[in-house]
Every structure is written in C-alpha cells, then in structure tokens.
Amino acid sequence: xxxxxxxxxxxxxxxxxxxxxxxxxxxxxxxxxxxxxxxxxxxxxxxxxxxxxxxxxxxxxxxxxxxxxxxxxxxxxxxxxxxxxxxxxxxxxxxxxxxxxxxxxxxxxxxxxxxxxxxxxxxxxxxxxxxxxxxxxxxxxxxxxxxxxxxxxxxxxxxxxxxxxxxxxxxxxxxxxxxxxxxxxxxxxxxxxxxxxxxxxxxxxxxxxxxxxxxxxxxxxxxxxxxxxxxxxxxxxxxxxxxxxxxxxxxxxxxxxxxxxxxxxxxxxxxxxxxxxxxxxxxxxxxxxxxxxxxxxxxxxxxxxxxxxxxxxxxxxxxxxxxxxxxxxxxxxxxxxxxxxxxxxxxxxxxxxxxxxxxxxxxxxxxxxxxxxxxxxxxxxxxxxxxxxxxxxxxxxxxxxxxxxxxx
Ligand SMILES: Nc1ncnc2c1ncn2[C@@H]1O[C@H](COP(=O)(O)OP(=O)(O)OP(=O)(O)O)[C@@H](O)[C@H]1O
Ligand SMILES: [Mg+2]
Numbered sequence: 287x288x289x290x291x292x293x294x295x296x297x298x299x300x301x302x303x304x305x306x307x308x309x310x311x312x313x314x315x316x317x318x319x320x321x322x323x324x325x326x327x328x329x330x331x332x333x334x335x336x337x338x339x340x341x342x343x344x345x346x347x348x349x350x351x352x353x354x355x356x357x358x359x360x361x362x363x364x365x366x367x368x369x370x371x372x373x374x375x376x377x378x379x380x381x382x383x384x385x386x387x388x389x390x391x392x393x394x395x396x397x398x399x400x401x402x403x404x405x406x407x408x409x410x411x412x413x414x415x416x417x418x419x420x421x422x423x424x425x426x427x428x429x430x431x432x433x434x435x436x437x438x439x440x441x442x443x444x445x446x447x448x449x450x451x452x453x454x455x456x457x458x459x460x461x462x463x464x465x466x467x468x469x470x471x472x473x474x475x476x477x478x479x480x481x482x483x484x485x486x487x488x489x490x491x492x493x494x495x496x497x498x499x500x501x502x503x504x505x506x507x508x509x510x511x512x513x514x515x516x517x518x519x520x521x522x523x524x525x526x527x528x529x530x531x532x533x534x535x536x537x538x539x540x541x542x543x544x545x546x547x548x549x550x551x552x553x554x555x556x557x558x559x560x561x562x563x564x565x566x567x568x569x570x571x572x573x574x575x576x577x578x579x580x581x582x583x584x585x586x587x588x589x590x591x592x593x594x595x596x597x598x599x600x601x602x603x604x605x606x607x608x609x610x611x612x613x614x615x616x617x618x619x620x621x622x623x624x625x626x627x628x629x630x631x632x633x634x635x636x637x638x639x640x641x642x643x644x645x646x647x648x649x650x651x652x653x654x655x656x657x658x659x660x661x662x663x664x665x666x667x668x669x670x671x672x673x674x675x676x677x678x679x680x681x682x683x684x685x686x687x688x689x690x691x692x693x694x
Contacts, residue, residue, distance in 0.1 A: 293320075295352070296477070296661030297345065297363040297466075299457060301330045301500030301523065302616065304344035305655065306352035306363070309662035310645070317662060318645030321356025322655070323348040332500040332519040333368035333474070335456040338463070345464040364470040364665045365457055366477055366657050367414065368501050371450035374473075374515030376419075377402045380441045388436045390423070395432060398442040407448050414454065415447040415473060419511040430510075445512045447473050470665055475503035475515060477660030480667065482614045482638030482653070483507065492609040494638070495594060495627075496656060497617035499523045502590050506603045514601045518593055522617035525586045532582040533574060539564045543579065550587045550622040551629075552580035580622075587623060591630045610634035614653040 294317075296307040308321035325348040329340030349360050379402030383390055403416045421429040423437035432440060454471060461468050478496040479488075488507040496503040499522045506514035525548070530540035543563065549555045559576035598604050610633040613624060624635040640650050640659035650659055 293356075293358050294662045294665050295349070295358075295360050295363045296658045296665070297349070297365045297461065298474075298477075298655075298658040298661065299330065299335070299341065299345070299365060299460070300327055300368075300498055300657065301333055301521065302498065303327050303654070304341070304348045305658045306345075306348040306360070307650065307655065307658035307662060308352050308356040308358050308360070309643070309659070309666075310356075310358075311666060312644075315666075317643050317666065319643055319647070319650050319659065319662075320645050321352040321354075321358060322646060322649055322658070323351030323353070323355065325351070329460075330500065332370065332521075333498075333517065334371070334453050335460060338456065338460055341460045342463045345460060345466070349464065349466065360466060362467040362469045363461060364472060364661045365461060365468055366474045366661055367449055367454060367457055367471050368474040368498075368503055368517055369450070369453055370501070370517050370519040371411070371453055372414075372473065372515070372517045373407075373411070373448045374512075375405075375446055376443060376513065377405050377446050378441055378443050379403070380439065383438055383440055388438060390432045390435050390437060390440060392433050394440060395421075395442075398440050399444060402442050402444040403446060405446060410451055411448045412451045412454065413446060414449045414471065415445070415476065417445040417447070417476075417512055419443045419445060419513065420509075445515065447476075447515060449473075470661075472661055472664050473503075473515065474498075474501075474657050475505040475517075476512065477658075477664050478503065478614050478638075478656040479505050479507065479512070479660065480663040481640040481643075481656045481660035482612055484641065485510070487609040487612065490609040491603075491606045493598060493603070493607045493611045495611055495613050495618075496615040497521055497590065497613065498615040498654075498657075499617075502594060503615075504594055504597065506598065506601075506607060508603070508606045513606075514598070514603050516594070516597050516601075518590065518597070520586075520590050520593070521615070522620075525583055525617070525620075528582050528586050529579065533563045533579070534566060535563050536566055544583070545619075547576050547579055548583050548620050549576065549580040550583055550620050550626040552577055552584050554622045554625070555580050583620070584626070587620070587626055588630065591627055595631055607633065610636070612636055612638040614638040614656040616654040618653045 329337035422441040
C-alpha cells in the first residue's frame, strides 16, 4: 500500500481575505501546494478580529473550498496573527551548566530559552514566540547549535514576540467555532518571510515588508535570524479609502481603480492617460487623469515607507540590511512601488512571492499568498506548536523531522 503523505493547512486570517492553503509534505521534505480556498474577510480591522461570526463564516468557506480542491479532510490548521498589539524585542537568557562533564544537552538549551522568555510583559499580553538567534558559551559568541559543546555558562540571545491575549484568544475561538483545531499561531511576517525570503538574504541582512490591506508587517533578519519585528497599522485599505474620498467614488470602485490603474509614483505616469471614475449615487461618471490618481496614492505609500524606515533606523538596523528590502503582501503588486521604495530607502527593493514550493505554483505565485504558504513552511521548518509554547519541549513535528534526518 502506498504510504500516505502528511498535510499541513495554513490559515491566513487577513484584513481583506481569509485564505486556507493545503500543503502536502513529500517524502523528501519538499512541499506541494495541493489546495487553496479564499474568501473576502469582513470581520477584521487592521489585522485584528472585530466580528466573530463574519470571521467564522469566512474560515469555514475558505476551508471548504480548500478541502474540495485538494480532496484533503481539514481538521487542524496553523493560523497567522497580526495587529499593532504585537511587540517584538530581544532578550538574553543565562544558565549555568552544572553537570560534571560540562557537556551541554538539549535540555540546557531549552532551559536557556526559558530564561530568555522570563521577561516582564503587560498582564494582558502573552509570549507568542521565542526565536533563538545565537548562543554564547563562556563568552564565545556566534554559536548556532550548542548541544554537545562544553562550557560552564551558556547564554542565548532571542527575539521575543508578544501579543495581546484577547486577540490571540479570538483567533483560537473563531477557528474552533468554525470546527477546526489549531496546532500553531504564527506571527504574520514570520510566516511571510519563510515563503518570500531566501536563506542568503537572511544571512546577508534583509528587511521583509508585508503590506497587506490593514497592516504593514516588518521583519528584519541578520545572520540568518530575526532581530526585529514591527507592525504598522496602515496598508492598502488606507490607499483605497484615500482614492474613494479623493475621487468621490464608492469604496468598491476605488478598490477596482487602484488595482487596475494605480501607480505609487506620480512622476511615472503621464497627464494624458485618462480613466473612468464611477460617481456616487446617480451623479454622472467622470474621467480623470491617471496622474491625479497617482497623486492621491503617492503620499500614503510615502507615509508607510517613511514610518517603516524611521522604525528600522530607530531600532538600529538600517546599516545591517545589505540585501535590501523584500516587499510582499497584496499591496506590493502596485505598479511603481518597488521603485518608490528604493528612492525613499536608498537600497535595493524586490517583490517577493512564495518560493521553494511545488504543486499549484501558478495559483499561489502571488504576494498575497506569502503568509498562507509561509505558515506551512514555518510549521515544517520549526515544528512550531502553539500548545507547547514553542520551546519548552521539542514538538512532535521537530522530533519527527529529527528522526527522518537521522535516518536518511
Ligand atoms: N494590483 C494591485 N495593486 C495595488 N494594490 C493591490 C493589488 N492587488 C491587491 N492589492 C491590495 O492588497 C491588499 C490585500 O493584500 P493582502 O491579501 O496581502 O492583505 P491581507 O492579508 O488580507 O491583509 P493584512 O495582512 O493587512 O491583514 C488590498 O488592500 C488590495 O487592494
Ligand atoms: Mg496579510
């Protein structure tokens, strides 16, 4: 009998869409995307759930669609989390290695990680991720895997991500109410980075900007690890809103106009290019120059880029992102946005879509799917499991992967 492959379902609960992606883990560890379901999201504001029923319905519909397409029965998902309640900071954990032979074990590693996570956070927040960056043994730094090494004192530097407990609980509640279990909750930009960044970029230093509908999520990687994360509560919906107000057109029309004719930089379009703008109510449609549209879009994109740039500079990472910026999320599809980013930041920009996957590549080859696909990749590569709080114990998936890599 043929061996059954296992499946992981990424559920991206975004501000504009809820998207379920089914990934099949092949025997050699690669991932094929075998199903996808997409529903407009009407229950979120700026990355945070504000309407349970609408979100539950969107989750059910998106999962049903993904189930039909893949033929896989969905019972458990890994989900994304975003919103400006998210905080990211770095912390150091220190432990003494008291064993006689001074050899560091995996248990010591988890003890050090637990020490790093023991930081004071607001009572209504909780730790979502503890992401080790490097280990130090008796003051020697740059150690990636300390297990088996000898020393008296071990330290770990880690990036800690916290979230408002209520926001995370609402995600859990909606998924459970929709009829599914949750095996992990992952910070949105951590998932997107997994899909859209190459290992080389992460080693050299790179900033990922996931500009979605409600939020712009930032992650900075240096020497292969995340050192900074930030969520700006601005995104493509703000641009659409500006167009609706500026051109006096309904929001839905503004959205269509933005996607079809929008340009991030006004210098890149000519006055002569005219577009039809449907009016509100029973007024007459108008024609306006595409340059006027770009004049509305540019200041908002500029605001987003400048706020992110300021945040990266204040955090001290501006000189460490030698590979530049990778833009992903639906808004990265806007024409002229990478060029505008390069002008503001003065470093190379590229658009990032999900990489290193097989299967329905043509369907998910879109920056809107970076989070959904990335949730699957993150789950496989990190064995992330919400219920285990990530590190206190080795997860089943991690044990399974270790077993595979030991044997083959
Ligand atoms: N071609 C395009 N040009 C400009 N904007 C676009 C284009 N295609 C999609 N968008 C915008 O991308 C946004 C949706 O992106 P995405 O699917 O990444 O968001 P989301 O994940 O639902 O939201 P968030 O991550 O902020 O919670 C919308 O604002 C949409 O208008
Ligand atoms: Mg998103």
